[in-house]
Amino acid sequence: MAALEAIVPGDLQALGDGQIRYTMLTNEQGGILDDLMVTRRGDHLFLIVNAACKDADFAHIGANLSKGNRLELMPERGLLALQGPEAADALGRLAPAARHLDFMTSDTLHIGDIPAIVSRSGYSGEDGYEISVEADRSEELARMLLDQPEVKPVGLGARDSLRLEAGLCLYGADIDSTTTPVEAGLLWSISKRRRADGGYPGASVISGQIENGVSRKRVGIRPDGKAPARAHTEIMDMEGSVIGEITSGGFGPTVGGPVAMGYVSTEHARADTGIYLSVRGKSLPARVARLPFTPHRYIKS
Amino acid sequence: MAVKYTQEHEWITTEGDIATIGISKYAQKQLGDVVFVEVPDAGKTLAKGDEAAVVESVKAASEIYSPLSGQVTEGNGVLEDQPATINGSPEGDGWIYKITIGDASELDSMMDATAYADYVAGLE
Numbered sequence: 001m002a003a004l005e006a007i008v009p010g011d012l013q014a015l016g017d018g019q020i021r022y023t024m025l026t027n028e029q030g031g032i033l034d035d036l037m038v039t040r041r042g043d044h045l046f047l048i049v050n051a052a053c054k055d056a057d058f059a060h061i062g063a064n065l066s067k068g069n070r071l072e073l074m075p076e077r078g079l080l081a082l083q084g085p086e087a088a089d090a091l092g093r094l095a096p097a098a099r100h101l102d103f104m105t106s107d108t109l110h111i112g113d114i115p116a117i118v119s120r121s122g123y124s125g126e127d128g129y130e131i132s133v134e135a136d137r138s139e140e141l142a143r144m145l146l147d148q149p150e151v152k153p154v155g156l157g158a159r160d161s162l163r164l165e166a167g168l169c170l171y172g173a174d175i176d177s178t179t180t181p182v183e184a185g186l187l188w189s190i191s192k193r194r195r196a197d198g199g200y201p202g203a204s205v206i207s208g209q210i211e212n213g214v215s216r217k218r219v220g221i222r223p224d225g226k227a228p229a230r231a232h233t234e235i236m237d238m239e240g241s242v243i244g245e246i247t248s249g250g251f252g253p254t255v256g257g258p259v260a261m262g263y264v265s266t267e268h269a270r271a272d273t274g275i276y277l278s279v280r281g282k283s284l285p286a287r288v289a290r291l292p293f294t295p296h297r298y299i300k301s
Numbered sequence: 302m303a304v305k306y307t308q309e310h311e312w313i314t315t316e317g318d319i320a321t322i323g324i325s326k327y328a329q330k331q332l333g334d335v336v337f338v339e340v341p342d343a344g345k346t347l348a349k350g351d352e353a354a355v356v357e358s359v360k361a362a363s364e365i366y367s368p369l370s371g372q373v374t375e376g377n378g379v380l381e382d383q384p385a386t387i388n389g390s391p392e393g394d395g396w397i398y399k400i401t402i403g404d405a406s407e408l409d410s411m412m413d414a415t416a417y418a419d420y421v422a423g424l425e
Contacts, residue, residue, distance in 0.1 A: 069375070157360045226337045226358055226384070251336040251359050258337070278357065280339070 003069040004038065004045055007061065009181065009200045011191035015040040020104045020121055020191050024158040024181060025060060030035050030202030030209065031177040032184070033060060035169065037121065037130075039106045046106070046117065048079065048130070080137035083128030083162070085297065086150035091118070091129055092250065093148060097249065114141050120299070123159065125166025125292060127299045139208070166254045166258060167220060167291030173231055174218060174261055182209040184218045184296040203230045216244060217269040220289035221260040227279055228287070234278040235264055243268050246277065254294045264288065304392070305408060306417035307368045312392055313411065315402060320369055321425040324356065324387065327421045332358040335387040340376030347371060349407055354397050356387065364392050368411070370404035 004092075010023025012205035017040055025033040034053040035247045039046040043137040049057045062071050083092055092099035095109045098118055114137050122128040133141050145151050160170070170200045180202070187210065196198070198207060225231055233246040249260030268275060273288040305313045310328035312376065314321050319379035337357040347353055353367040354376075376398045379386055396408070412420060 161359060226381070227339065228337055228362070230362065251357070253334075253359060 001040075001045070004061075005194075005199065006066070007064045007200060008036075008038070009190045009194050009203070009206065010027065010038060010039070011194050012038060014191065014193075015271055018105045018107055020106055024175075024186070024189070026181070026202040026206070027056060027149045027177055028201050028205075030176075030180040030182075031203035032171070032175045032181065033057070035171050037119070039117075039119065041106070041117075048132075050065055050098055051209045051219065052172060074132075074134050074252045077132050078135045079136060080133065080142055081122055081124075081159075082131065082145055082151065083124040084126050084150070087126070087128040088299070090145065090148040090150040094144060095100040098137065101129075103127075103300045111141060112144055116141065123168060124162040125168065125294060125296045125298075126162070127297060128289070134252065143179045155199065160248075161250060161253055163249060164261065165247050165254050165293045166296060167293065169218075169261075170248055179218075179263070180206055180209060180214070182206055183214045183216055183254055201254075214266060216263045216265050218247070218290040219262060219269050219271075220293060221249070221262055221275070221286050222255075222289040222293075223260070223277060223284055225284055226258065227284055229277040229279050229282070229284065230261050233260070233262075235262055235286075236276040236283065237268060237276065238274055238276070240276070240283070243275070246294055252293055259289075259293050260286075261291065280299060304414055305411035306414070306420075307411055308367065308420065309368070311365065311368050313368060313408065315408070318402050319374060319399055320371070320402050320408075321399050322353070322365075322368065322397050324365065324389050325417070325421075326392055327424075329388050329391040329395070332356060332363060333360050334358055337381035338377075338384045338387065338397070340378070340380055341373045343373055343375050346372040347400065349375060349404075354381045357384075365397060367400065369400055369402060369404070369407050371401040373398055373400050375399045415424075 005012050008023040010021045020039045024035040034057050037048040088099050095111045103120050109118045117132040120128045120132050141154040228248045228251050235244040237243050244264035246260045246262035252259035271290045275286050276283040277286050309326045312325050335358050339355040341353050347367040349370045351367050352364045354365040356363050377396050
């Protein structure tokens with residue numbers, strides 16, 4: 001635990017066996033190198049990182065591990081996500097113990113006769129599971145899940161609109177090496193003990209920001225009209241001065257209208273602040289909105 | 302005149318010297334649920350290839366480049382309130398704009414319905 005705590009701000013020592021934490025790899029400036037899920041499995045920590053960042057992550061983690069610790073790559077595994085309010089019915093039929101997994105915990109279960117690391121977690125704001133399975137059985141498992149009446153295949157578009165409505169960050173869009181957890185509104189992932197003790201890259205920058213505030217913050221944005229505003233759209237105040245940029249945006253099917261997230265200067269970050277978005281040369285009115293756009297529906301015991 | 306199609310999946314019908322332009326059934330299916338349409342204002346002059354409209358679906362924003370040069374006579378205002386009309390009736394009520402035909406020869410290289418069906422079949 002201590003070895004990984006030296007490079008992430010998450011509280012890993014508080015993790016019970018099978019518990020999962022969302023945390024991030026930080027740099028010396030407090031920027032985010034990647035976000036990841038860490039699960040305690042006995043005397044191991046099981047990490048799930050972003051595929052696009054994995055080579056840099058592995059090098060970074062490997063270079064920072066203290067003696068007696070080892071990073072073991074698991075390239076022979078695939079990850080399937082089963083998400084939605086009926087996920088427990090679908091998976092519970094194949095692996096009854098899955099119904100009783102608590103949110104943000106994980107266990108090794110058999111789904112049919114396929115061994116898998118099943119986590120009650122996800123990237124949709126809904127109840128659901130993330131299932132790590134040997135790659136050569138992943139298609140078989142996917143087909144077994146698709147045979148359940150509740151289950152349909154979805155692509156990245158559906159995943160992206162769900163996570164956006166749930167206010168969840170996409171690495172490389174909403175967070176990156178130039179944004180800190182404080183600016184990104186991810187302070188909830190840093191416990192009191194870790195805030196007080198530091199001991200991770202950028203801890204002094206982040207504790208300074210906690211104390212003195214930040215000049216920009218990630219916020220939700222609701223355009224007044226129907227036009228979606230997508231990533232890199234400029235955000236202006238009522239006088240037309242640029243105050244930030246959208247980092248993710250599109251149409252929210254659950255909200256029934258366009259939704260976005262982005263960074264604005266802190267004085268404009270309060271909910272309901274009127275702003276303008278520059279979309280194809282037009283200034284479209286919008287408002288700063290609370291995140292998430294749709295309430296999370298995690299099943300917590 | 303019978304309907305014509307472009308390789309960019311627009312359809313064009315003509316009546317006198319006015320053409321009506323929209324996107325094909327195939328195009329709306331590729332886009333998925335249309336959530337926003339920006340149509341051109343009447344009076345706007347477009348050269349062939351100019352951006353004429355924007356069709357946004359849940360998946361992506363797609364610019365519609367005018368297949369004809371001319372002056373816009375009407376944008377389909379229905380689409381501003383009911384963008385999904387493009388999904389329900391892409392080659393009917395979901396038309397996007399009408400334009401004067403500035404250069405009728407621009408129609409010559411377009412496909413008829415049979416040729417377009419073959420073209421789409423080749424993409425699938």
